[in-house]
Amino acid sequence: ETGVTQTPRHLVMGMTNKKSLKCEQHLGHNAMYWYKQSAKKPLELMFVYNFKEQTENNSVPSRFSPECPNSSHLFLHLHTLQPEDSALYLCASSPSGGLNTGELFFGEGSRLTVL
Amino acid sequence: AQTVTQSQPEMSVQEAETVTLSCTYDSSESDYYLFWYKQPPSRQMILVIRQEAYKQQNATENRFSVNFQKAAKSFSLKISDSQLGDAAMYFCAYRSDSSSGSARQLTFGSGTQLTVLP
Numbered sequence: 001e002t003g004v005t006q007t008p009r010h011l012v013m014g015m016t017n018k019k020s021l022k023c024e025q026h027l028g029h030n031a032m033y034w035y036k037q038s039a040k041k042p043l044e045l046m047f048v049y050n051f052k053e054q055t056e057n058n059s060v061p062s063r064f065s066p067e068c069p070n071s072s073h074l075f076l077h078l079h080t081l082q083p084e085d086s087a088l089y090l091c092a093s094s095p096s097g098g099l100n101t102g103e104l105f106f107g108e109g110s111r112l113t114v115l
Numbered sequence: 116a117q118t119v120t121q122s123q124p125e126m127s128v129q130e131a132e133t134v135t136l137s138c139t140y141d142s143s144e145s146d147y148y149l150f151w152y153k154q155p156p157s158r159q160m161i162l163v164i165r166q167e168a169y170k171q172q173n174a175t176e177n178r179f180s181v182n183f184q185k186a187a188k189s190f191s192l193k194i195s196d197s198q199l200g201d202a203a204m205y206f207c208a209y210r211s212d213s214s215s216g217s218a219r220q221l222t223f224g225s226g227t228q229l230t231v232l233p
Contacts, residue, residue: 004159040124043206043223056220090160102148102210104221106160 003027006091006107014115015081021110023074023091030096032074033104034066037088049074050096081114088112117142119209121224128197129232135182136192136227138207144168146212149183149190150221155203163205166190168212194229202231 004025013019025032034046048056049068063085065077074091088111092104118141128134140149147168154160166174166183173181178195194201207224 040225042119042225043221045220048220102150102165102221103162104160108157108159 003105004091004093004107006089006110008110009108010111010113012113012115013078013081015083017081018077018079020078021076021089021091021112023076023107025072025074025091025093025105025107027093027105029093029105030071031094032068032071033092033094034074034076035090035092037090037109043090046076078112081112083114086112086114117144117209117211117222119207119222119224121207121227123227124225125228125230127230127232128194128201130197130199132197133193133195134197134229136194136205136207136229138190138192138224140188140190140207140209140222142188142209142211144211148210148212149181150208150210151179151181151190151192152206152208152223153201153203154206154226155200160206164192197231199231199233202229204228 007022030051032049036044036046045058046060047066052068063080067075088109090109091107094104120139122137149166151163152160153163164174164176164179164181166181173183180193182191204226206226208221210221
């Protein structure tokens with residue numbers, strides 16, 4: 001199994017739909033992240049969870065709702081999205097605290113298209 | 116807030132040649148880390164190389180090396196003997212070593228798309 005797995009890889013949804021992105025890591029890490037990657041822009045950090053607790057919300061609109069039921073799983077619930085939310089959503093994980101050398105371990109991403 | 120700038124949206128290199136990707140950053144911190152990540156098409160982003168700011172020696176990983184100029188706030192990546200598999204988007208990233216949790220998040224540049232020509 002790959003270290004960080006994201007599903008679905010591709011998602012097309014209308015502005016009134018509700019969908020969820022899923023991320024699972026098998027690396028024993030305790031920190032998990034959601035990033036948004038848009039063309040020709042830097043990666044934007046959205047949320048950070050450390051030991052299941054949200055430690056960072058980077059002014060993300062409420063139409064994005066994260067959930068972290070345990071240290072291995074991270075969800076991003078989507079509802080009433082806008083076309084400008086179309087992007088590649090990346091999940092990442094890392095060790096916490098003193099074990100964290102700064103390296104993030106990424107999934108392959110979920111390509112979201114909002115019609 | 117820190118910013119990371121990659122001024123080359125696209126670069127190309129002939130197979131077996133050497134290419135250098137540029138990165139500059141803006142930070143007032145004294146302790147921090149710098150990273151280069153590689154994102155191949157439709158594949159996971161992976162760490163290529165890491166540099167601790169307190170180390171004067173430039174980091175190297177096989178064919179990948181950096182030129183870290185702390186005073187100039189420059190952190191370029193040199194890829195020697197380029198291979199077709201090196202074709203990818205390359206991201207430069209910065210992380211403060213501050214004790215503040217939020218300050219320790221990675222700040223990424225906008226990326227450089229590298230094409231390797233056979």
